[in-house]
Amino acid sequence: MALHRTIISASILSVTADDERDMADVDTRREYGGGGGFRQNGGGGRAYGGNKRKRGREDDDVEQGRPDRRPRHSEAPPGTRLRRALLEIGDDPLRLPQEAAQNAAKLATENYEDEYVRDTFCTVALKLAVEQPFKIPMIAGVIQYANADNSEVAKDIISKAASQLQEYLDGGHWRELKLVLRLIACLSPLYEEDGVLPVLDELFNRAVDLQTASQEDAVGLELVKVILLTIPYLLAANGDAALQQAASELLARTDIIASAQNPLEPLVDPYPDANSPDEKPMACASVISLLQRQLQDEESNGWPLKCIPRVYDPSFKQANTNGDAPEETKSDEEAKPTPKHAFPTITVPSTVNPGPKALFPEIYFSLYADQEIESVPPTSSISACLLRDAILDTINILDFNRNATARFLNDIDCYWAPDTFVKRSTAFDKLRDMPSGKSTWKPEDVAIDAIFSQIFQLPTPEHRLVYYHSLITESCKISPGAIAPSLGRAIRFLFRGVDSMDMELAFRFMDWFGHHLSNFEFRWKWAEWIPELDLSALSPKKAFIIGTLEKEIQLSFAKRVRDTLPADYHPLIPPSKENEIPEFKYNDDTTPYAKEGREMLQMLRKKAAEDEIQTVLNTVQQQALAHGTPDPLVPSTDIYMTSILSIGSKSLSHVLSTIDRCKERLLAVGAQSELARRQIITSVVNFWSDHLGTAVNIIDKLLNYTIVTPMSVIQWTLQDRMDRGRALASLLAYELVSITMFKVTNRVRQVLRERNNMALPYEQRQQIDEALPRERQGMRDLFAAIEDAVAGVAAGAQDEMVERYEDGDQEAEMVKMWGQKWLRVWRRKAAVEEAVVGELVIGPLEEPVVLPEAVAEVEAEDDMDQVA
């Protein structure tokens, strides 16, 4: 079987030094023979532009000068060709999916006696179903074509798919369940009697149980979503009237769950701050309520299900591409009845496993839907949810190769019914001119819309936000001319709605926008937002602009960013921001304790003995006492900490090594006085006032050292520096509270994971279990402290607030609005943590069970290689 072994490896020219990898960039990376199916746009995200993936047929795929091990033009073995044919199915826009499916089917049936071919077929087909959902209808087409010639092919795969489905069902892996179920549904015409609907019925019964048990249940919602997303694929594959009737009946039953509002829904609303639903930038309906209505609509129109490709067409004949004699007619064979198969046994457990992830209701987020020009499917169309679902699965499954994912999104029109979309790169303005009846859906808008829906997903998307950032970046690189205008419309839409946007999402928007611009020379039409510069710094739009520039500067530097802006923006980036190293305030003699401050700096620099340092600190404390300072430790801590910061001002590692050297004293002073501990934070923020990102970083590290405590950061931010609520509009306040709470919640989650880690000794887990309530309580206290601090502002009850505002009522209203924004965000975060680590959800400590020895798993070798 050595011949089957394909080699996928990039050759590398030799480079010398240990830490020199950059040279590898210049080498020619290419796939060696037969490694088809990889979407490789430059290994590791390099070599952009070059190295375009071959989309042609195999015989076109001869690269010049490739040091092939096989004689050129010889055919790869059938298993390899089959694998490639399956993996590439649908990728080629110039080839009909029917033709590609027929060819793959032919490779399978003609070589099905070869065990390797059999293995390949099942493995690749099922792997594609759970990794590249766009291709499920095509894979189903291959199986149906193959079934006509050799019923074994379909029989094998149906049985394997069913056993995988069962595993996913038992494990609560809902996405994988949905996808394999979709494949099984697409094969509906092959069953003696269709069994998909009975499975859906059973799933629905479980959903009802779950919903009855708890109003807030989200697992039942997920099951209903799976049901509603399976029905269209089933009915598109099988037009049987009885089946349609049964689906309608099921649909009538799902309505009660799908159309009801889940009590957790307001928690994940991206636009909670609108005064009325009409004022929201988008409808913000739940995904399952939309699905329910869309399917009912399809039903009343006789289930057209237009966007789903119908790949299997028994009458389809390939055009003769080889120039050989015309193929003989196959009319005799066509008359053969399709071999049928028994529907596999699938058992829906009486109590479903909720699965490894905490679930929340899902809102349909769209930047482009239901607007004047229909550049994406309207939310009334089933295509909206079918496309979105398949795109999101593709994005979230393939996070390990954003280049491949971006390519799939770029090629999305290859995988859906012809004429689902308007031609790629059609300008938005041209959509008006489309003849009626023709689709005006821009593939770029549909893809970008889906990516943004993840960035704006509450409580959190599946992957780190930076993944979705980089996916947008890659999409722009593949097709800049087509994507950039769509992005422009997205940004303007988001900016217009920023006032009523959930605050956490507004910060995500800012973080994405700053990061995105840093990848594209900071180019943006800033001129169009000049009028917004006149707004109060408390307006969310102005706060967004200020925060974005701050983010840009953090990734670049002040002068660079200023040079990309119209002059009207320059006051937002004062010249002091260009000073990379801040002034040491004690150099100015008018600063109290200037002499001692300078002395301290010298002593720390030359690493003076601790008692010498103490002498200076004592002098300061004595003077402070004489001046009647309430806590003499405060000024002495200021000179100590500010000196540390000054010594460390060259870089983060400088300051860290200095803090490390001085940590004992800092720890001691904090333990002695809470005011002194908060002074440490004050010193950091004051020293780095022009580079607040650096201040946040340093405080983050001080939290790690426990030099400052989470509570001290929260209270410093939301009491000491509250500025009667004005602080709530600042990036600094949000970031300080966010990093602190992230650290705390992350720790509690970690403790819980360890408690449930069956690999640890039971005794140790018991100890962790005992510590858990304390950790959880600490977290709850912090959430409560945030709530206390911001609830007053939200209610407008901040002491003597109104009189103190220069702008009177208007400013008071804005501050109140920020209070409400904060309240909503932190209440949600508290609720989410309760859903993850609360005692109601985690259950009692599981006692160890003696497991039968696990079957040793054969580890998959390098991606596609066969394990010999």
Next chain:
Amino acid sequence: MPQFQMRSTVERLDKPSSYAMSKYKKRRRPSGDDANRAPSPDLEEKLRDASTLYVGNLSFYTTEEQIHALFSKAGELKRLVMGLDRFSKTPCGFCFVEYYTHEDALDCLKYIGGTKLDERIIRCDLDEGFSEGRQYGRGKSGGQVRDEYREEFDPGRGGFGKKFREDEQAYGNEYGPGQ
């Protein structure tokens, strides 16, 4: 029995680069002719829990703070070691970034490697871990070897290559002086 196994239907970006692999193989088998052999288990073992990344193609002017701002998007950083010119002790265009977990390092490979920092496309590679001495460039004049021989003008990395500037005839060994 032949059994077909497949880890994923598209290549993964969270693997050590072929450069790291080839470098490793080279060290072990100087005559190494079999470039296509499966990677040696030792290196895979070493990188299995690796939480450090080598980051290359930085500008000499990129600061720790900028690196921090970008790389912390994939997880909290444990340590950041700037690559320095052996003689001048100034940044010479690479660094090591260490995360607290292996998963964060993989996220970084997947989501940050190949994107821009300070307007340059940076590259990331899984690394077996920083050890003292590796922060210095290994080129003749103190920086990285690639900057000795570079023929293109790169304002972010000291202009033309140092060696190239000295002797434009120095061709033939543009990949370094060998092992």
